[in-house]
Amino acid sequence: MRKSKSKMVKDGCMKKTIVASLVIILSMIGTNIVQAEEKPIKKEMIYSIVVDRFNNGNQTNDNQVDLDDPNSYHGGDIQGIINKLDDIKANGFTTISLAPTMANAPSQYHGYLVEDFFEIEEQFGTIEDLKKLVKEAHDRNIKVVLEFVTSYVAPSHPLVDDPAKTNWTKDATVKDTQWLDDAITLNQENPEVKDMLFKAATFWLEETDIDGYKLHAIDQSSPAFLREFIDQLKTVKPDIYVLGDVLKDQQLGNDYLNLGIPLIENTPMQKSMVKVFSNIGTPRKKTV
Ligand SMILES: [Ca+2]
Numbered sequence: 115m116r117k118s119k120s121k122m123v124k125d126g127c128m129k130k131t132i133v134a135s136l137v138i139i140l141s142m143i144g145t146n147i148v149q150a151e152e153k154p155i156k157k158e159m160i161y162s163i164v165v166d167r168f169n170n171g172n173q174t175n176d177n178q179v180d181l182d183d184p185n186s187y188h189g190g191d192i193q194g195i196i197n198k199l200d201d202i203k204a205n206g207f208t209t210i211s212l213a214p215t216m217a218n219a220p221s222q223y224h225g226y227l228v229e230d231f232f233e234i235e236e237q238f239g240t241i242e243d244l245k246k247l248v249k250e251a252h253d254r255n256i257k258v259v260l261e262f263v264t265s266y267v268a269p270s271h272p273l274v275d276d277p278a279k280t281n282w283t284k285d286a287t288v289k290d291t292q293w294l295d296d297a298i299t300l301n302q303e304n305p306e307v308k309d310m311l312f313k314a315a316t317f318w319l320e321e322t323d324i325d326g327y328k329l330h331a332i333d334q335s336s337p338a339f340l341r342e343f344i345d346q347l348k349t350v351k352p353d354i355y356v357l358g359d360v361l362k363d364q365q366l367g368n369d370y371l372n373l374g375i376p377l378i379e380n381t382p383m384q385k386s387m388v389k390v391f392s393n394i395g396t397p398r399k400k401t402v
């Protein structure tokens with residue numbers, strides 16, 4: 115019984131992920147920046163994956179799985195993505211973009227509440243699994259991009275209660291956002307915070323050979339921070355792919371569009387498109 119329910123959830127998630135990914139790609143806006151790669155990033159077909167909800171390839175790491183709780187982990191992992199790479203390739207995708215894979219708070223399947231920037235989430239597998247995914251993807255000419263949260267940490271991140279790091283965080287919170295009401299805002303103006311984020315970004319680039327990052331919620335960071343961070347990333351990997359997404363696009367002025375981020379995910383537009391494509395009969399024909 116449990117097995118068949120798991121399979122249904124898995125299949126349903128796969129279909130939803132395909133639809134969501136197509137919509138995300140269609141809703142991306144671009145600037146005129148071209149990667150120092152043989153292929154401009156705007157020509158990539160990008161498949162976005164929420165790791166926990168994609169495919170369960172290793173049931174030995176399912177100790178926090180609770181299929182009855184929509185906010186809890188449901189079992190998807192890195193091995194599950196490896197198992198589906200041939201299907202992703204067959205569907206024409208050239209890049210996969212993974213929602214955050216760093217060590218993450220319990221019952222936060224999405225990955226956005228990071229507890230440790232230098233460890234992989236144990237529900238998703240090991241760093242060896244991630245290295246294997248990147249190698250297997252590259253063998254199929256598929257690039258791998260990881261989403262990176264630079265603006266927040268989980269309340270359970272050790273730095274939050276460290277008396278020596280009170281100036282690493284800010285009192286500011288972002289409400290009315292999916293998943294992030296409990297997040298603790300990082301003080302990105304603090305050089306030590308910037309240094310930690312840069313070291314973490316360098317670690318994953320060098321250890322796993324990923325092709326780039328999608329910077330989460332760029333509207334929650336200052337353009338000055340983003341410019342400095344992206345410039346630093348390019349010193350480690352000159353041809354890095356850098357993408358971004360936004361929480362509230364009304365905060366996204368022109369200064370964000372000239373930072374060297376060739377693709378920015380436009381969430382409000384994506385939501386409108388999901389509404390249209392997920393309802394039969396929409397858009398309606400105009401009647402005279
Ligand atoms: Ca699993």
Ligand SMILES: [Ca+2]
Nearest residue numbers: 217218219236
């Ligand atoms: Ca965890």
